[in-house]
Amino acid sequence: MQHERVAAGSAPYRAPGDVFTGTARYYADFRPVYPAELIDVCVQFASAFPGRRVLDLATGTGAVAIALAERGGDVVAVDPSSEMLDEARRSAAERGVTNVDWQEGSSYGLPDFDDVGLVTIGDAFHWMIPRSDALAALDQRVVPDGAVALLSHRWPGHPKPSWDPFLNRVRARHLGPTLTAGPTGEVSRDEVGTQEDVFRNSAFSHLTKMTTDYTLNVTLDQLVNWQFSQAQTSIPVLGERRGAFEADLRATLRAWEPSERFEEISQAHLLLGRRPSARGGR
Ligand SMILES: C[S@@+](CC[C@H](N)C(=O)[O-])C[C@H]1O[C@@H](n2cnc3c(N)ncnc32)[C@H](O)[C@@H]1O
Numbered sequence: 001m002q003h004e005r006v007a008a009g010s011a012p013y014r015a016p017g018d019v020f021t022g023t024a025r026y027y028a029d030f031r032p033v034y035p036a037e038l039i040d041v042c043v044q045f046a047s048a049f050p051g052r053r054v055l056d057l058a059t060g061t062g063a064v065a066i067a068l069a070e071r072g073g074d075v076v077a078v079d080p081s082s083e084m085l086d087e088a089r090r091s092a093a094e095r096g097v098t099n100v101d102w103q104e105g106s107s108y109g110l111p112d113f114d115d116v117g118l119v120t121i122g123d124a125f126h127w128m129i130p131r132s133d134a135l136a137a138l139d140q141r142v143v144p145d146g147a148v149a150l151l152s153h154r155w156p157g158h159p160k161p162s163w164d165p166f167l168n169r170v171r172a173r174h175l176g177p178t179l180t181a182g183p184t185g186e187v188s189r190d191e192v193g194t195q196e197d198v199f200r201n202s203a204f205s206h207l208t209k210m211t212t213d214y215t216l217n218v219t220l221d222q223l224v225n226w227q228f229s230q231a232q233t234s235i236p237v238l239g240e241r242r243g244a245f246e247a248d249l250r251a252t253l254r255a256w257e258p259s260e261r262f263e264e265i266s267q268a269h270l271l272l273g274r275r276p277s278a279r280g281g282r
Helices: 024-030 034-044 064-072 082-094 130-137 164-175 195-200 220-227 235-256
Strands: 053-057 075-079 100-104 117-121 143-150 206-219 261-274
Touching: 024 082, 024 220, 034 117, 034 130, 034 206, 034 261, 053 064, 053 100, 064 075, 064 082, 064 100, 064 117, 082 100, 100 130, 100 143, 130 143, 130 195, 195 206, 195 261, 206 220, 220 235, 220 261
Parallel strands: 053 075, 053 117, 075 100, 117 143
Antiparallel strands: 143 261, 206 261
16 A cells, blocks of 8 residues: 655655654664665765765765765765764774764755765655755755765665565554654655656756666565664654554564565665766866
């Protein structure tokens, strides 16, 4: 079943820093990593701007920021959630990564810096309502031939993993048709237009796209814990429903796949937007 989404709207989320409350540890441990090819393209692009920083906006637990920093990037990583940033700092320290400047902020209020060659946004552009405002704010900060890159494990309109219908049915049974996120009960909003439409109507309208296959290979435990990393099925959102939700989810997935191993080829995507005047400049 498709969950209801609130009709196209353009109001910002009331508390963007709260949407992912309670997810950080699950996020860091159970979300798939981005394929190296996507990170490599970002590194290659950023290398055209020696001395400029890469801004990883909506860094969450730092998956993109840490991967870029490990390849030598000078990264500033921004997120509205202090919990997510704490987990990101912990992961970075564990991996010996020191060249990331972690800062609290959001698309609604970017910290004060302007020497950015590349902005990366991993699986988070849809939270920056209205998305056109987010790109307008970045237009003020990115150098003239710089770029904004979206990285995504899934792209709207592309096939979803085969277990998605089972997850959706379990979610609907326990949470009803309208999903909310975080303790403040934010509701996902659909905006008119695809990510590409939003870029085409922005300063960053010259697009480069890349899709790459990656293998998702997860156990039942991983798949279940992955759900607790989602804003709409976090432990705080589930509250007292957690036990029944988890039992139902395990039973449903086990009935579908008794081996408790789930493997699938999926596609990750990169959308890189530059200003038209920068086209052919290099
Ligand atoms: C799905 S997570 C993605 C984290 C990370 N980029 C990754 O790819 O693993 C979404 C993140 O967006 C952040 N977020 C939500 N609204 C935001 C906004 N308006 N501006 C910046 N970040 C936002 C959340 O706090 C959360 O950490």
